[in-house]
Amino acid sequence: MQKQAEKNTQENRLLELATFYIGDALCGIDILRIQEINKLTEVTTVPQAADYVQGVLNLRGRIVTIIDLGIKLGLSSVEPGKDNRNIIVDFKDEQVGLLVDSISDVLLAESSRIEPPPSNIGGVQGRFFHGVFKTEKKLIGLLDINAVLED
């Protein structure tokens, strides 16, 4: 019995996904990668930086680089609005903020229902994704944070 259950979880692990919108694309990342989500707007622009760098902000004494996920993924830049959020993730011992248009629900995804990514999801290259998760209504692209933040 016990062994059976173990086997189940191994094959059908439940993943908690935080989902958010970049433009029209619904994306998700493993919630365990997220340190916090905030809407700090006091961003200091950094002239000469790459176009996808929105700027830097002070997160309780740490300087956090904010990445405009829209531009980084090759879409249009994130529209400034009241729903904008920074998703702070840990990347190689450093905190990086991902600016998204708005955040959506937290979903439970069974790993068995995650499929390999197609070459393109809503205009975004497939290489940025681990896979896609289909719900009844929507298709969620699982962002590969490391691929996105790597140069």
Next chain:
Amino acid sequence: MIFEDDETLRMYVEESLEHLSDIENDLLAIESQGADIDEDLVNNVFRAAHSIKGGAGFMGLGTIKDLSHNLESILGLVRSHEMVPTPEIISVLLQAFDRLRELIQDVETSNSVNIDTLLQALIAITEGSLPEAEKKTVSEKVFIQHPVGQARMEASRFDLDQAFKHGKFLYLLEFDMLQDIQKKNKTPLDVITSLLNSGIILDSKIDFDAVGTLEDDFPRRIPFLILFASIIEPDMASILVDLDPEYVHHIPPEATTESGGTESPVAADRPAAPTAPPEKPAVKTVEKPAPAMPAPAPPLPEPKPEPAVSPPAAAALPPQEPAYASTAASWSSGNTDDPDDEISDSASKNDKQKSQASLRVNVNLLDTLMTLAGELVLSRNQLTQGIATSSSQAIEAAGQRIDMITSELQEAIMRTRMQPIANVFNKFTRIVRDLSKSLHKEINLKIEGKEVELDKTIIEAINDPLTHLVRNSVDHGIETPDIRQRSGKPRVGTIRLKAFHEAGQVNIEIEDDGKGLDPEAISKSAFSKGLISEQDIQTLSAKEKINLIFLPGFSTAQQVTDVSGRGVGMDVVKTNLDRLGGIVDIDSKVGSGTIIRIKLPLTLAIIPSQIISVGKERYAIPQVNLNELLRIPAAQVKERIEKVGKAAVVRLRGTLLPLLDLSDVLGIKKTYIDPETGEEKEDRRVNIADRRSAQLDGGREKVLKKEDKAPRKQEDRRFRADSAINIAVVSTGTFRYGLVVDQLRDSEEIVVKPLGRHLKDCKGYAGATIMGDGRVALILDVASLAEMADLSSSGASKTLAHAEKELIESTQRQEDKASLLLFRNAETEQFGVPLNLVERIERIKSTDIEYVGGKRVVQYRGGSLPLHELGEVANIQPLPEREQVEVIVFKFTGREIGLMVSPPVDAVEATLNVDASTLKQPGIMGSMIIGGRTTLMVDIFGVVKTLNPEWFTGLSATAPVLDSNGQMQGGVKILFAEDSAFFRNQVTSFLTEDGYEVLVAEDGVEAFSLLETHVDEIGLVLTDLEMPNMDGFELTRKIKGDSRFSHLTVIALTSLAGEEDIIKGQAAGIDDYQIKLDREKLLISIRDTMASIV
């Protein structure tokens, strides 16, 4: 096998490294004392080697044990005066200790490292000091059988002989890892350490054979055997070592006769140890193997008996020499690994000590931190309580407390990171010693200021650059003794390493009295390497040429030696120092030496900086890079800012400074504050040259623009603008430029934080900081900004030099210009005083002024600043009463004095065209027209002298002695050349007043002819620089070039002491520079010169 207890091993490594940390200096001290050794010092080193050996045996670290053992043997001989520590021996010892340190640092792989050559060198030294008969004993092994058990200990014959010779008893101690060590809560190392207090350990091992295999029953004992030699009598031994007598086996000397290391023939010709103590008749019957012991000859882990040492050669040479000679032979024969590498790399490996993970902190400091932390908690409680009761008073009080505690806490924490620079400096003794030996130079290294403290990270980071610079001085700077002697210098070269605090920074100077750097050779070399064009070279000053060695890809050495040519050039040194916020500067005189000055911040974490803003963002410029702030009022923009080629430049006190518009470099929209409305508006000028202004919007603008454009093409290359321009004058160490910004804000202490990896490519920033309002501001890296704008010093200097020439020509036409500080006393009267005499300007509340002892003073920085007003001396309208008073602070003879004035206080640059008669009165030297107003020129020296005559009595005493006839002794007159009548009179009058006789000339030609006729009377030449017919530079060149006059001191008097002028002046031979209106300094300089003549 290696003892696999991480904790014990780690402790052993730490302890051993600690033992080794001071060895180098001890050895060098021993070397300097020669035969007259300081036994304590030797003992120190001996014990270090010994305790390392003790632990190593137990840990199963064979290589380390062998090495430390051989070191110990040598040191033992030195200690007992049987060997004189010659530099050759010390060299080998130093190498061996270096190796030992490496082995211990990399302890896991130490056993597989081949150190045979080194061991042979050490053994050769030991043998070299022994009588021929005893030589073999060094490498001969003796096995000592456990009286009851199976185990067998080993020791060298030499050690045993030494032990017995000093009246020691030999014991085999058998500790039990379980009962004697673990149960007693000790570690094996503790045991070893305590044994070392009373004797020496010859061998130690754990007898695993006695433990049995896993299949056997649980072992009762794990014997830990130590072969121990001590002067303790056998009946006391067991008490001392805290063991049951059953486990203390006394080994009589007879039992140590079994030889295992050498074959039997050797044994035959070795007699008994000659100096064995009489009460121990050492019955060394080697020929007769002890019957109780089985004597198999197992494969030797020890080095083989010295094949490299040839006995005949050794015998032919004096006792000390052969050891080293054979050592050298074996080093260079390269039989195992590459020995040359071993020697030359030892120093460099040493440099690359890993950055420390732990740090020693003074306990007092820790206590302070604890107290402060406690205080912080209390204040927090106060604060929360205040917030809970909404008592604004309590909150305010708590806020203040927290403010104070925070600063104290910050300072205390910073102090924990501070380390003496001795950590870096000390190792240079060794480096210089080794290098000078290998380069056959004689060098004396002087170190000053070891106690100066720097942040730990900086200490670590300056290690490499400093090492490189010191190496350079040894390798390229100091000449070989023969060359030095030929050029009349002492054979022994001197390198001075000095650290000191100045202006909140740490200064490090590396000075050598070597051959110096030749600017011509450097520029030629830079040219041949294609680093600079020929035209560029011509525009460079000597100092700039020397600074070319910082260019990437530059190396002056004709051939790359293994000392300095390690692929690291001076450019890397500079880059490294730049990264630390440091500044490096070279001064050098061909033939007499080089001095390299480095300025470093005390800490990297918190730096004072100037906040500026461009567009909507604020930026920080580190104060280290900031020279001054400049605000050019809209009305002066067109006069002071010009365009030379593509670059904009600003006139600043006679020099041209290239300008860099921060918004252009960073690509930001700039803003300015509308002078009329005070609003911040977007600046639409494309560059500073642009005259479009926001006010000219709409149709009018077009018309105006058309009108404006036509004449501009022709002659007017100057600018006009509707807003003032703010410039931060920054320096990158090698050159200065002006950074044009929108606004200048406060100066603040900022905490430097690193930028994330996505911003690594943005070169213009040195990091980021968090401002008081919580927002982030970027820290500018001024050197990189200049690079981004291609404003490199050599590139820009070409165009600049051209402009400079024009400027000098124009100033020559225009007569003397000087910076003046303008102020008012009463509303209607304007006064001027030379800006360079002003110490600073303060604004105080008139309520803070105290009347004490009939004088007005204000408390300032813990002292009292005397206050005066001009009305006390000069007949002028009174100073109106106001709530706030501007105080101009002057400094005379080390004392400060404040002059109360009315605003506006403003600095201007003006042509000095002083009318010295019309309005002259006490305290006023004359008048001139500035900005359409008659301005009274204040004779501040006269004012102060009238107010405080006693300040100058001390000085007059040093004035020249007049002989009985009232004539200057030795006929020393001053020749003074000056074209401006005003200055001529001014300076002549105060020189005469001070008791000198002055000959006056109106230009260089006249001065030179005066000189020819009065050469015997003149002791000093004082000259203006800009004069018609023959200028000051030319005059000086003529004087210095003429053998009749070249002994004369030439002091240049100038209104503009630009750096370029000074360099040009030095080239011409000018001895000193003085500012025309700085009477005090001028007089001091003249007095000094005259005193030396009389």
